Amino acid sequence: xxxxxxxxxxxxxxxxxxxxxxxxxxxxxxxxxxxxxxxxxxxxxxxxxxxxxxxxxxxxxxxxxxxxxxxxxxxxxxxxxxxxxxxxxxxxxxxxxxxxxxxxxxxxxxxxxxxxxxxxxxxxxxxxxxxxxxxxxxxxxxxxxxxxxxxxxxxxxxxxxxxxxxxxxxxxxxxxxxxxxxxxxxxxxxxxxxxxxxxxxxxxxxxxxxxxxxxxxxxxxxxxxxxxxxxxxxxxxxxxxxxxxxxxxxxxxxxxxxxxxxxxxxxxxxxxxxxx
Numbered sequence: 270x271x272x273x274x275x276x277x278x279x280x281x282x283x284x285x286x287x288x289x290x291x292x293x294x295x296x297x298x299x300x301x302x303x304x305x306x307x308x309x310x311x312x313x314x315x316x317x318x319x320x321x322x323x324x325x326x327x328x329x330x331x332x333x334x335x336x337x338x339x340x341x342x343x344x345x346x347x348x349x350x351x352x353x354x355x356x357x358x359x360x361x362x363x364x365x366x367x368x369x370x371x372x373x374x375x376x377x378x379x380x381x382x383x384x385x386x387x388x389x390x391x392x393x394x395x396x397x398x399x400x401x402x403x404x405x406x407x408x409x410x411x412x413x414x415x416x417x418x419x420x421x422x423x424x425x426x427x428x429x430x431x432x433x434x435x436x437x438x439x440x441x442x443x444x445x446x447x448x449x450x451x452x453x454x455x456x457x458x459x460x461x462x463x464x465x466x467x468x469x470x471x472x473x474x475x476x477x478x479x480x481x482x483x484x485x486x487x488x489x490x491x492x493x494x495x496x497x498x499x500x501x502x503x504x505x506x507x508x509x510x511x512x513x514x515x516x517x518x519x520x521x522x523x524x525x526x527x528x529x530x531x532x533x534x535x536x537x538x539x540x541x542x543x544x545x
Contacts, residue, residue: 277439277455277542278453278455278456278538278539278544279539279540279541279542280453280456281394281396281456281536282396282456282457282532282536282537282539283299283396283397283452283453283456283457283536284295284396284397284398284399284445284446284449284451284456284458284459285391285396285397285398285399285413285449285458285459285460285528286344286398286400286401286425286442286445286446286449286457286458286459286462286470286475286531287398287400287401287460287461287525288318288326288381288400288401288402288422288463289400289401289402289404289409289412289482290333290374290377290402290404291460291462291463291480291484291485292381292460292466292480292483292484293378293381293384293400293416293421293459293525294377294379294380294381294412294416294421294496294526295374295377295378295381295382295491296379296381296382296483296494296532297483297484297487297490297491297493297494298322298403298462298463298484298488299368299373299377299428299487299488299490300373300374300376300377300486301321301322301325301329301332301370301403302321302322302357302374302488303319303377303530304366304369304370304373305321305332305333306318306321307368307369307370308333308365308366309342310334311365312346312362313349313350314342314345314346314349315345315479316342316345316348317473318334318371319337319490320339320341320342321336322452322488323335323336323339324336325403325463325465325485325540326403326436326463326465326466326469327403327429327435327436327437328403328405328428328429328430328436329366329370329405329408330359330360330363330532331402331435332403333359333362333363333366334359336457337358337359340421344485346358346430350463351528354398354479355427360367366409367405367407367408367536369402369412370404370408371407371408374404374408374409374411374412375411375412376414376513377462378411378412378415378416379419380416380419380420380421380480381483381491381524381525381526382423382491382524382526383417383524383525383526384524384525384526385420385421386526386527387525387528387529388420388421389420390528390529390532391532393534396532397424397450398423398424398425399423399424399425399426399446399449400423400424400425400429400445401426401427401428401429401444401445402414402424402427402428402429403429403431403435403440403465404428405428405429406428406430406431408428408495409426409428411428415474418523422470424449424518425444425448425449426443427441427442427444427448427542428441428447429441431444431511433518434443434469436463436466436468436469436470437465437472438451438455438469439469439470439472439473439474440480441469442459442469442470442473442475443455443473446473446491449466453475454473454474454475455475455476455539455545456475456539456543457473457475457476458475458478458531458532459473459475459477459478459479460475460477460478460479460480460525460528461478461479461480461484462464462479462480462481462483462484462485462486463485463486463510465482467476467479467513467516467517467518468516468517474545475545476519476520476535476545477517477518477519477520477545478518478519478520478521478522478528479510479513479514479516479518479520479521479522480521480522480524480525481506481509481510481513481521481523482494482502482509482523482524483507483523483524483525486508486512486513487505487506487509487544489505491526501531505525506523519535519545522532
C-alpha cells in the first residue's frame with residue numbers, strides 16, 4: 270500500500286488574524302482592567318491591576334472565575350461575603366460585568382498608531398484580515414463600528430462566545446480561517462498581546478507574533494508610555510518580550526506597526542520550506 274503526503278507549504282502568507290484590545294485598539298489594553306477592577310470594587314473586594322491582568326486573553330466569564338480562584342482574591346471574597354464564591358456568584362458577576370465592559374470598550378476603541386497602515390499593507394499584498402477576541406459578541410458592537418470609522422474593518426470577526434471554548438483553545442482562530450477560506454494553516458499569522466492568545470495561535474498551528482509594548486504585558490496607555498524615560502521603557506519592553514517569548518511566540522514586536530517586516534521574514538522562511 271502506498272500513501273501520498275502533502276508537500277510542505279512554501280507559498281506566501283495568506284491571512285493575518287489580530288486580537289483587538291492591546292493589539293489593534295486600546296493601547297495598553299486598559300478597557301478590561303478598568304472593568305474588572307470596578308466590578309470587584311463594587312462587590313467590596315479590591316483587586317490589583319496585576320491581578321486583573323493575569324488571566325488576560327481568555328473569555329471574560331472564565332476570566333472572572335480565574336480571578337476568584339486566586340488565593341488572595343478568594344480569601345478577600347470570603348472575608349467580605351462570609352463564604353466561598355459560587356458558580357451563581359460568577360454568573361451574577363458576569364451579568365454585572367457586561368454593561369461595565371461594553372461602556373469602557375466604546376471609550377477605548379481608538380486604533381493603535383500604525384494599525385491602519387499595517388492593515389493597508391496587508392490588503393495591498395492580498396493578505397486576508399481577521400480578528401478575534403475574548404470579549405462577548407454583545408460587548409463589541411460599538412467597538413467594531415468605531416474601528417471601521419478609523420479604517421479597520423476585518424473580513425472575519427470571531428468572539429469567544431461564538432465557539433465552544435475560548436483561548437487558549439484554537440476554536441476562535443479556526444473559525445476565522447474557515448470564514449476567510451484559508452487553505453493552509455501554515456500560511457496564517459496570529460498577532461496578539463496576551464500569553465493566552467499566543468498559545469491559541471500555536472495550538473492552531475499558525476505563526477505567532479506577540480506585541481509587547483502596546484499590549485497587556487506592559488500595560489501603560491500611550492500617554493503614560495511616552496512619558497517614561499528611555500531606560501524605563503527598555504526595562505519594561507525587555508521584561509514583556511521575555512514573557513511572550515517564553516510563551517512560545519515566533520516573533521515579538523513593540524506594536525503592529527512593525528508587522529510588515531515580520532511578514533516579509535515569515536514568507537522568506539516559508540519559501541525555504543520552514544513551517545511554524
